[in-house]
Amino acid sequence: MKVAKFGGSSVSNAEQIKKVLKIVNSDPERKITIVSAPGKRHQSDIKTTDLLIRLYEKAIAKLNYTAKKEEIVQRYADIVHELNMDDHILKSIDETLERYITTLKNKPPRLLDALLSCGEDFNAQIIAEYNNSQGIPTRYVSPGEAGITVSDLPQNAQILDHSYEELYNLRNYKEKLIIPGFFGISRQNYVVTFPRGGSDITGAIVARGVRADLYENFTDVSGIFRANPVIVKQPQVIDEITYREMRELSYAGFGVFHDEALQPLHKDRIPVLIKNTNRPHELGTYIRHDREINTNNVVSGISCDKGFTVINIKKYLMNRQVGFTRKVLGVLEDYNISFDHMPSGIDSISIIMRSKEIEHKEEQVLNDIRKHCDVDELGVEHDLAILMIVGEGMHRIVGTASRITHALAEANINLKMMNQGASEISIMFGIDVEDAEKAVKATYEYCYNGKCIVT
């Protein structure tokens, strides 16, 4: 059994929905489909989710929200009419929005969640009804009915473990099932949305619950590129990648697939296939637990992200002082700061974090470190970019680091930091923000075209 999830652009209008259903119906294994809210139909269009946020803002401000509501209803009306469906559902959409606003207007976070969920929910209902009307037994299943029970903190749903057992029962349905993504129902019976990755998370949870053989994630790109296509012209598509590689790549700016969505799948080793709704014949990218290693080129992908800050600490004979690093990390914990890397020397440590983690707290954090940790030198560096070169098997191939650093040196890029080994599948480089694009280009050209960019 396969679980397929379709992103917002894949279900933005009638034409796209027809494509989606053609894909769904072409394979009897594709039993469960998770759908997003209608996305943009063209560049200047507004996503349904954003329309819903505007409606919410009007409603809690006690302003007249009728126009905003009608915009949303119209969005679905366009779909319903283009699909030549009966428009009884439009009345239900209008009523649902009204009901949420009336009953939840004094609980803004609850109202936001309820309205946000409508984007996916109405779309799922329409798509299920349409497919059914085409003679394919299809059923809309709400997250509550499916058993997607989540924690109760608004906009921050976390799946509860027992949900997986309930979801397994979805296997009993004979029809094809359409489930809206992005939200679950709390034990307190509230709609609660997932914090990040929206429908991807729902898809992953359902795939794990039903123990799918494959989780297909349909989007508007043909797979995962080896490097950012904005920086590298027409980069190769990765055919196969592991969860761990995906996680390291998505950490440093790979936007295709939210790494948190991999977590449920990771545990049960369910493979993921990233495919393009508009080019379903293309192979796409498999994400698996394990894969064969290509010893000719161990580098799977290259990513680079900006916006990192480093705290540099020096202390003579630091490594002799049991507990020193722990004290420093204690300060970060006091400020609820999570960090990403911590290269350390015998008399020094550098702590690398996303700049937003320490924003507005920097002065206090540094003062506390000074106060509690008796350091010799303490400094902060902003505007660091992190370049990640990722590939399973990398640590076993002699010369990998040599080749990458050679390509970077030829491109005249100074390596402020370098960290290899903790993760066997990546090498991390800390570089200047200004070098970020050049570094991606240089390593890409070297790894996949065998060329050095000399500057």
Next chain:
Amino acid sequence: MKVAKFGGSSVSNAEQIKKVLKIVNSDPERKITIVSAPGKRHQSDIKTTDLLIRLYEKAIAKLNYTAKKEEIVQRYADIVHELNMDDHILKSIDETLERYITTLKNKPPRLLDALLSCGEDFNAQIIAEYNNSQGIPTRYVSPGEAGITVSDLPQNAQILDHSYEELYNLRNYKEKLIIPGFFGISRQNYVVTFPRGGSDITGAIVARGVRADLYENFTDVSGIFRANPVIVKQPQVIDEITYREMRELSYAGFGVFHDEALQPLHKDRIPVLIKNTNRPHELGTYIRHDREINTNNVVSGISCDKGFTVINIKKYLMNRQVGFTRKVLGVLEDYNISFDHMPSGIDSISIIMRSKEIEHKEEQVLNDIRKHCDVDELGVEHDLAILMIVGEGMHRIVGTASRITHALAEANINLKMMNQGASEISIMFGIDVEDAEKAVKATYEYCYNGKCIVT
């Protein structure tokens, strides 16, 4: 004013002592001299310090120790006779040893310290008396008289801060001063020896106390080599190096100069000169706070040490969990384990420590990490060697990492870990123990002879 310290082989017999005094007397700035106990006179000889340990062992076992004692007295008798000195001091030596044994036999740790101190102490007295007899006003100053006051834990003396003020008064003497190294006097009036680095520590403390312009450390090598001469044939001698570089090199197996001895000097930025007693005309190696950087070859030295253990921890989404690393380090702290490096990835950390730190505790430490930290994978790797490539300015020269990793790749050495950036003056590599010598050779040849060793 200069403070000069002479190691055991420099003061092992009359001939060596004459060399030392020639050096001392040749420069009026050399006012204070720290001497060690007589070292080996030839390969199969026994160091005085070891003779003293044997005496101690007999004494606390209540066995007949007369022969051991006489061996020691004979050692000094050889020196005294060869120097044509009056032998009244030999009686005092015998009496002192007897007195220590009688008064301290029920306090073994105190007896050990007292006997150990004799090696340096007697030698200092003899050398001072001899030089005086040669017409050069010279005075023996005991550590107590000099003001070297230390903490009271046997074999683990730590200098007390106010000592430095007292030591400053040594400037008032008109004579040349000879001070025995290796021990101080506690406030409780016990002799207490320094834990490591013996006379080097005394020399550094005195140099700082009198605010010397230079601390000369005379030994039996012509300075600090760029790499271990046992591995590399006739390596270059370093002309100038910083404290920080010295510390990073000595961390990974550079035996010449104990890095803890640098600590007092570090604070007042007193330069050190490592010289060869037997070849005093050779330039030796300066250790300074700052130095000019040679941009043609930024690598100052290469060192490699074995006997490291790595704990590898993996946890999916580790970097999102505030406090995770701190919890792991808390376990290490519970077991009083200090670590040296901690390369970290987004989902993994490796903690590198000297194997002896975790010996006999490994099982418990791992169990505690498992219990407290909810990890996905936990493993230990033994027999890691650490290769350190050290050089000020390294981080500012594009391509340093590329060149070094190239040399290692050509020698077919797999890099298990690599860490650069926390310390701006070094790159650390984790390699297999079996690759240790080859790695030093390969990087030395490449850095100083421009050749690759290809294997």
